[in-house]
Amino acid sequence: MKTKPLMTLMASAALAAALQTGTASAEKIAMEAFGKTADGQEAKVYTLTNKNGLRARISDFGATLVSMEVPDKAGKIADVTHGFDSVEGYASAGNPYFGASVGRFGNRIAKGIFSLNGKEYTLATNNEPGGIPCHLHGGKVGFNKKMWKAEPDEAKNAVAFTYVSPDKEEGYPGTLTTKVTYTLTEANELKWEVEAKTDAPTILNIVHHSYWNLSDDQNSSINDHILTLNADKFLPTDAGLIPTGKLEPVAGTPMDFTKPTPIGQRVDAKFEALKLGGGYDHAWILKPGSGVKLAARLKDPKSGRVMEISTDKPAVQFYGGNFLDGTVAGKKGVKYAYRTACALETENYPDAPNHKDFPTAVLNPGETYKHVMIHKFSAE
Incomplete structure (x- = not known):
């Protein structure tokens, strides 16, 4: 079009x-x-x-x-x-x-614990999905x-x-x-x-966390937005929303957004990942490619607004606003209701420091961490 x-x-x-x-x-x-x-x-x-x-x-x-x-x-x-x-x-x-x-680490780290160069580090556990404590988005006072x-x-x-x-x-x-x-x-x-440098070995996963609703009404449901993800695999999680370590194909499941699909079309399907997340709150693994590549496309069919997100990172966390509950008074006093916005966070894999097969989250002295995320807006 x-x-x-x-x-x-x-x-x-x-x-x-x-x-x-x-x-x-x-x-x-x-x-x-x-x-x-x-x-x-x-x-x-x-x-x-x-x-x-x-x-x-x-x-x-x-x-x-x-x-x-x-x-x-x-x-x-x-x-x-x-x-x-x-x-x-x-x-x-x-x-x-x-x-x-x-930051320093966007998304979750199991039990707030990781090991680096033979030493164990303990971070704050400031989130507990499913009643299981974890470290989220950098801790109690993050970036x-x-x-x-x-x-x-x-x-x-x-x-x-x-x-x-x-x-x-x-x-x-x-x-x-x-x-x-x-x-x-x-x-x-x-x-x-983003660019970051350290004077000692550390871990990081710095992410951008905007909540998007491309309509003219910020308290309307996001479920009618059309989403496409350039990903044919996702990371299933346990009840605490920590990746199990497996990469599962999206084909034939409600996690398949390889073609433009309304967000709400399958969000209530009887599918284990959706049950554990209370809806969409998972990392999708982007298809291989070098440099900055397309990760996601979001469209509001009523306003015609389109947002395309590109990145140099290997994954995108799609969160469907499952924890918005109308209690937070935002701009102009609007109390943002359930699933009135979604987040699309390009990133490394969640809990990467605790999975040897995941892309490394370690930054050493002399290295530069980089993360590029581009939001391109249009209307059709």
Whole structure:
């Protein structure tokens, strides 16, 4: 199907409105106050805009994507992410990692324990699916709840965020310096890129964790969205959502998204993986390929908005919003209901440090960890 061009006229109108209301400045990258954390740190939000009217707002708290505004097939621009209106929401205990840069290790580690070079390390167990404790998304105070140093780059229409994680923070070995860069291109791509270096052997799996709903109603069900995953295998889990170590084919199962399929079409099927996850909350293994390759395509059939995700990582975690329950008040006070958004997190395999056959999660001194994730938006 032919993709319609996004309208420059809408871009001008949106930017003019932002200037009138004081939500943007005349500079290419606007900066605004975003509230204060409980310990008095002042958070900021940076706005990237392109000629087609796309607008990405990113905070230095958690290197977090606060909102992503994109046009539909009629040119109507809307925010397509879940989140909060100020830093207080992102710093709260009820924040389910909306828009965050997650680390050191995104996804789960069994029992919060791993071994590295013959030494066992114990991390916080801050999650317990199925009543089974595990380490999730970096621990009790992960990268998503840290203040990052921001460096806007007008020439590249980008903002880089740097955070230095000290040795033993959340139990991880080594001092780790991480740089996350968001870039908005004129090709309607939001690039999220990571580089990290350590002074001692450590493990990491830094991921981006936005919640997407491509419709004009952020409290509508995600189940009508059409999903395609470039993956013919997935990782089955135990009751604690920890991979068993096997790679299972998706063919003939409700896990098969190799062809465009409505998310809700089979979500309630009697299938063990769906039963254990309460729906979709699993890692899919991307088909082999070198460099940055297509991982997922998501489309809202009503608005026509399309998002394609490409990455250089071997897996994508598709989470269908199973734990959203209407208790978290987000932007404009909206209480996000059950399955009103999905997350598509490109990454290494969950619990990789505890599976010798999984891709390594170890970073050694002298090496550079890299992760590229590109979100490309269009409408049809």
